Amino acid sequence: MAREKSGKKISLQTVERMSLYRKVLEDLHRDGVANVYSHQLAELVRVSPAQLRRDLASFGSFGNISKGYPVYQLILTISRLFGTDTLQNVALIGAGNLGRALLFYRGFEERGFHIAVVFDIDAEKIGRVFAGRRCHHIQDLEAVLPDFGVAMAILACGAQNLQSLVDRLGRAGIRSILNFVPRQIHAVAGMNVENVDFSAKMEKLSFLNRYGTALEFEI
Amino acid sequence: MAREKSGKKISLQTVERMSLYRKVLEDLHRDGVANVYSHQLAELVRVSPAQLRRDLASFGSFGNISKGYPVYQLILTISRLFGTDTLQNVALIGAGNLGRALLFYRGFEERGFHIAVVFDIDAEKIGRVFAGRRCHHIQDLEAVLPDFGVAMAILACGAQNLQSLVDRLGRAGIRSILNFVPRQIHAVAGMNVENVDFSAKMEKLSFLNRYGTALEFEI
DNA sequence: GATGCGCTGTGATTATATTCACAGTAACTC
DNA sequence: GAGTTACTGTGAATATAATCACAGCGCATC
Numbered sequence: 001m002a003r004e005k006s007g008k009k010i011s012l013q014t015v016e017r018m019s020l021y022r023k024v025l026e027d028l029h030r031d032g033v034a035n036v037y038s039h040q041l042a043e044l045v046r047v048s049p050a051q052l053r054r055d056l057a058s059f060g061s062f063g064n065i066s067k068g069y070p071v072y073q074l075i076l077t078i079s080r081l082f083g084t085d086t087l088q089n090v091a092l093i094g095a096g097n098l099g100r101a102l103l104f105y106r107g108f109e110e111r112g113f114h115i116a117v118v119f120d121i122d123a124e125k126i127g128r129v130f131a132g133r134r135c136h137h138i139q140d141l142e143a144v145l146p147d148f149g150v151a152m153a154i155l156a157c158g159a160q161n162l163q164s165l166v167d168r169l170g171r172a173g174i175r176s177i178l179n180f181v182p183r184q185i186h187a188v189a190g191m192n193v194e195n196v197d198f199s200a201k202m203e204k205l206s207f208l209n210r211y212g213t214a215l216e217f218e219i
Numbered sequence: 220m221a222r223e224k225s226g227k228k229i230s231l232q233t234v235e236r237m238s239l240y241r242k243v244l245e246d247l248h249r250d251g252v253a254n255v256y257s258h259q260l261a262e263l264v265r266v267s268p269a270q271l272r273r274d275l276a277s278f279g280s281f282g283n284i285s286k287g288y289p290v291y292q293l294i295l296t297i298s299r300l301f302g303t304d305t306l307q308n309v310a311l312i313g314a315g316n317l318g319r320a321l322l323f324y325r326g327f328e329e330r331g332f333h334i335a336v337v338f339d340i341d342a343e344k345i346g347r348v349f350a351g352r353r354c355h356h357i358q359d360l361e362a363v364l365p366d367f368g369v370a371m372a373i374l375a376c377g378a379q380n381l382q383s384l385v386d387r388l389g390r391a392g393i394r395s396i397l398n399f400v401p402r403q404i405h406a407v408a409g410m411n412v413e414n415v416d417f418s419a420k421m422e423k424l425s426f427l428n429r430y431g432t433a434l435e436f437e438i
Numbered sequence: 439g440a441t442g443c444g445c446t447g448t449g450a451t452t453a454t455a456t457t458c459a460c461a462g463t464a465a466c467t468c
Numbered sequence: 469g470a471g472t473t474a475c476t477g478t479g480a481a482t483a484t485a486a487t488c489a490c491a492g493c494g495c496a497t498c
Contacts, residue, residue: 013485015426019419024403037445045403050448050487057447065446066494082422083429090421101320102417107401111418112425151428152421176424178417182326184243184264192427194420198321198397199330200238201413202309202371203301205395206331207234208411209370210302232455256475269457269478276477284476285464 014055015081020045021052022078028071037068084112089150091174093165094157095120095128095135098180102156103131116148121157138165145172152176159183166193233274234300239264240271241297247290256287303331308369310393312384313376314339314347314354317399321375322350335367340376357384364391371395378402385412 024044028036038056042049056062056069059081063069079085090108092099092115102108103115118130119138126137136144153174157165159181166177170188177193179185182200187193243263247255257275261268275281275288278300282288298304309327311318311334321327322334337354339345345356355363372393376384381402388396389407396412398404401419406412 010430011485012423015423016419019416019422020403023401023416023419027402039445046405048487050489051485053446054448054486061447063446064494065492066444066496068445081426083425084422088425097320097323101316104316105417107418108421111422113418113421152424175428178420178424182242183246184239186265192424192431194424196415196417196420197238197242198324198415199326199332200235200242201397201415202327202332203238203303203330204231204234205371205397205411205413206302206307207300209394211229212411230455258475267457269459270455272476273456273478280477282476283464284462285466285474287475 010058014058017045017047017051017055018078018081020047021055022075025071025075025078029075033071035064035067035069036071038063041069079112082112087112087114088152089114089116089148090152090154091116091145091148091150092118092133092154092156093120093138093169094155095122095125095130096156096158099156100130102154103133113152115154116150117144119144141168142172145174150174152178154178154180155185156180166191229277233277236264236266236270236274237297237300239266240274241294244290244294244297248294252290254283254286254289257282260288298331301331306331306333307371308333308335308367309371309373310335310364310367310369311337311352311373311375312339312357312388313374314341314344314349315375315377318373318375319349321373322352332371334373335369336363338363360387361391364393369393371397374398374400374404376400385410 021041024041025036028041028044038053039049042052045052053063056074059077062074062077076085087109090113092102095103095118099118099120103118108115115133118133118135119141120126120135121138123137125135128135151174153169153176155162155165155177162181162183163185166185167188169177170191175191177185177187177191179193179195182197185193185195240260243260244255247260247263257272258268261271264271272282275293278296281293281296295304306328309332311321314322314337318337318339322337327334334352337349337352338357338360339354340357342356344354347354370393372388372395374381374384374396378400381400381404385396385404386407389410394410396404396406396410398412398414401416404412404414
């Protein structure tokens with residue numbers, strides 16, 4: 001949990017919502033909107049106005065009391081908060097179907113992340129170039145990584161020896177991992193892990209389909 | 220929020236953790252483990268033993284007081300809770316890079332979801348077969364969907380006219396949407412939406428890299 | 439320059455989630 | 469069959485998150 005210098009905590013849930021806010025603020029900016037009131041923005045992201053105001057206030061006050069919040073400036077402030085106001089290099093482990101889809105995905109670049117280097121274990125893929133990036137063998141991780149100054153890695157590889165790969169990444173200076181592999185991995189000291197599990201989301205949706213509207217839940 | 224017949228609520232956070240539990244329970248089952256204690260399972264998913272016990276207790280008691288929890292039976296119970304003990308058909312909208320990666324992804328099938336039908340807007344793709352599934356034009360949504368009995372859809376398409384597509388899906392009987400498009404969409408009445416936003420997760424990680432360990436947070 | 443309006447930021451309150459801690463008990467020992 | 473151990477399930481306590489509600493203010497209007 002990060003703290004402001006005044007000692008106020010900023011919760012991770014607030015940080016997650018901040019991504020949402022930024023997303024719709026980008027839309028508003030595209031549409032030429034210069035200022036927005038908390039109740040308008042809150043309506044767009046389906047959050048209560050009070051919560052929005054508290055979230056934004058948690059890292060300083062930005063709202064003009066009669067104009068609302070300045071759209072563009074808020075985008076910049078949130079980007080700075082994330083550290084995505086400048087592009088940062090990330091590494092991709094695994095050039096399978098998902099890995100290659102991520103390489104071609106433009107959303108990362110738009111939000112400040114550049115996949116700079118790719119690793120795989122499949123000899124057939126080594127040396128090939130995917131969307132402008134050459135694929136290296138995972139053996140050469142320690143040798144190649146320093147050239148790119150990456151602090152974050154995306155895991156889209158197979159599940160074999162996953163944890164030892166994570167440990168290795170930690171030793172090689174990786175501080176954060178976005179994990180697409182549906183296995184539980186354990187962060188080494190000081191490392192942060194976020195899991196993306198499509199199926200888990202589907203399971204939640206399937207649960208909601210069954211019990212979400214009917215309030216009685218039978219075993 | 221679903222309720223048990225006794226009136227106890229089961230929270231969505233509990234449901235999300237249930238996916239984690241099931242994942243590591245599958246691992247244990249593969250390894251031939253028959254029973255597991257709450258503190259062991261809790262350690263594996265990095266959750267407190269008390270929370271694990273409360274989560275599991277929230278839909279009935281299952282633990283044997285001296286053997287712990289029966290691994291296989293718990294997997295079955297959680298599957299039933301999700302409604303994934305039988306395979307269910309889902310629709311995929313968008314056969315771009317991401318959509319095709321999802322078609323080839325085996326994780327869905329393993330967890331009870333079968334992508335049965337694919338739609339796209341790109342004339343070049345209509346009629347082609349991806350991983351055994353023929354791609355239909357999005358125009359034919361209403362005509363084709365009923366053949367497959369799907370209640371869930373995965374959105375992996377472009378952002379244009381996204382909300383009207385969502386409305387259309389709702390009218391065509393889709394009750395849940397897994398949305399990969401990084402735009403905010405609004406569910407119609409009775410519909411559930413889950414968003415998957417890779418970049419948002421990266422933003423959170425990037426934030427943690429900056430402020431996660433150092434507790435002081437400067438504007 | 440006085441009045442009114444409607445906004446933000448935030449203390450106080452309520453709701454929700456997590457942890458603590460222990461009663462109750464099955465299995466195992468002697 | 470009495471004693472010991474170590475577990476589960478759960479009421480009580482705590483911590484965290486969300487909401488309410490309002491003071492205080494900038495701007496518009498007259």
